[in-house]
Amino acid sequence: MAVDALDARILRLLLDQPRTSVREYARILGVARGTLQARLDRMERDGVITAAGPRISPVALGHPVLAFVRIEVTQGHLDDVGDALATVPEIIEAYSITGGGDLLTRVVARDNAHLEDIIQRLIQLPGVVRTRTEIALRERVAHRVLPLVEAVGRRAQESRPAPSGRA
Known part of the structure; x- marks a missing residue:
């Protein structure tokens, strides 16, 4: 579209x-x-x-720790693990990916100990081979779409045919 x-x-x-x-x-x-x-x-x-x-802030809900957890999955179990991830309330996003790992999740936690508990829960899911966790230190660019909308709008404006120059 x-x-x-x-x-x-x-x-x-x-x-x-x-x-x-x-x-x-x-x-x-x-x-x-x-x-x-x-x-x-x-x-x-x-x-x-x-x-x-x-947009609701996980921080305001008492979950200030943000981590990205890569999950490696046994072949043929991606859908099963994805379904299981949907039952973990602290996972606020999950994507199947290419590269290192099969799934990338965005996880929020109350503190580092809570994050460890979540990771331990993930490791125990059938089909999960291993996880790798990276903790976010500070947000550098907040979720945004406006710059993209503006770029698309400029391209659309530039591609419009010029009005005919009738006198």
Whole structure:
């Protein structure tokens, strides 16, 4: 699904002002409310907009330790291990990957001892061969999408045909 310049403007506004009404977004953008709603519906249907809700901080929930745990899995057990990971509440993301390991997880914990308990639980899952853990020290770039949206919007704007020069 191609994102055009108006879509990019809508996405930027959603990121900048997530609690604004559709009517207000339409007013700010200078488009009809129906046009805006149709664009939002299409972008949701096409998977461009994947969530609408608050981002909740694991730190505020008492889990300030963040670690990335690579998991090596016995061949043929990737789906089983993935299903088992979904039962561990401290795993907030998991991806199958290439390179060193088969799965990469993002894990939060109350403290280092709690992290060790989580890792021990992971090691005991059927199909897990070994894990490798890296603890995050400080966030350097927070989760963001706005710079990407802006880059896509610029490319869409630049690729628009120039208006004809009739006199």
